[in-house]
Amino acid sequence: MSGTKRRYEELQPQLQRDIVHDYRRGVRGCGYIAIAQKHQLPVATVQSVIARAERAGGNPVAPRGHKKRKLNSAEQAKLCSSLDRNPFATNQQLRARVGNKIAASTVSRYLARAKPRFSAKVAQDQEPEELTENWREEARKWLRGVKTIALSKRIYEDETPIYANEAPHKGRSRVGKPIIRPRSRYATKYTLHVYAKKDRVLHWDLSDQNADTKEIERVAVDAATQMSVGDTLIWDRLGRSGRALHPTHQHYSPAVQEEFKERGVSIKFLPPKGKYFNPIELLFNDLKSHHIRPNFPKNG
Numbered sequence: 001m002s003g004t005k006r007r008y009e010e011l012q013p014q015l016q017r018d019i020v021h022d023y024r025r026g027v028r029g030c031g032y033i034a035i036a037q038k039h040q041l042p043v044a045t046v047q048s049v050i051a052r053a054e055r056a057g058g059n060p061v062a063p064r065g066h067k068k069r070k071l072n073s074a075e076q077a078k079l080c081s082s083l084d085r086n087p088f089a090t091n092q093q094l095r096a097r098v099g100n101k102i103a104a105s106t107v108s109r110y111l112a113r114a115k116p117r118f119s120a121k122v123a124q125d126q127e128p129e130e131l132t133e134n135w136r137e138e139a140r141k142w143l144r145g146v147k148t149i150a151l152s153k154r155i156y157e158d159e160t161p162i163y164a165n166e167a168p169h170k171g172r173s174r175v176g177k178p179i180i181r182p183r184s185r186y187a188t189k190y191t192l193h194v195y196a197k198k199d200r201v202l203h204w205d206l207s208d209q210n211a212d213t214k215e216i217e218r219v220a221v222d223a224a225t226q227m228s229v230g231d232t233l234i235w236d237r238l239g240r241s242g243r244a245l246h247p248t249h250q251h252y253s254p255a256v257q258e259e260f261k262e263r264g265v266s267i268k269f270l271p272p273k274g275k276y277f278n279p280i281e282l283l284f285n286d287l288k289s290h291h292i293r294p295n296f297p298k299n300g
Helices: 013-024 032-039 043-055 073-085 091-097 104-112 133-146 213-224 254-262 280-295
Strands: 154-163 189-196 201-207 232-235 266-269
Touching: 013 032, 013 043, 032 043, 073 091, 073 104, 091 104, 154 280, 189 213, 189 280, 201 213, 213 254, 254 266
Parallel strands: 154 232, 232 266
Antiparallel strands: 154 189, 189 201
16 A cells, blocks of 8 residues: 555554554654655554554554553462462452452453362361371271271261251352342251162251250160171260360260170271261262252251
């Protein structure tokens, strides 16, 4: 195209920068008309180049479609590393890490561009003891001992609370429409006891009593009738507060231990903080998530 017909999009980047430089000199003879004559361009083209540079902070060839980002690459990396170190940090706390240069809502947009990206998750509880090598070694030792017990001879037992207003914790709805769960503030609490072997449930009991020593003894006497000589009951450490040298409550009740001994059943206690070595936990999770809560979605 001839010089006076060119549009500013077709101009070379250096030529556009020269136009902006001439205009910003601010001396006599550097107005729109003079610059247009100097570079053999229409006045409207010169005006467009300068206006575009002003919108882009002085750069006439900046990519279109967005403003210049307020955070540089180092600050963006600092934002992500702060969340890596503290997954529970709020947007307000994260924006403070970069000098409050951006709004709290903008933090989420920066995090959405991270690779790998961040996503909301339910936290997994971890006891402090699980971080120590002593705890791990004790757990390994316990597992080595359990391996010597035949699967057919193992009995696992556990108790879990079930409330009369059990309902799903998560759901889906239209954007902007909250999910409401009408629930009674005070609900009846039940206790579910389950004794199970590899292939079947030996005994279960549901009552509205807390799992105190008396209740543990009552259920254990009934469950013992379903056990055989040589079985091993794997139990958690319910009743051991950590202070008593010889605990006598709940799973450590002398009456319970005597009942099992008469049946030829031995007891092996789980290691401290070792509840996930008990597969009954999986049964309870499945029971609540897929059977109880789905059938009582509103108020239990």
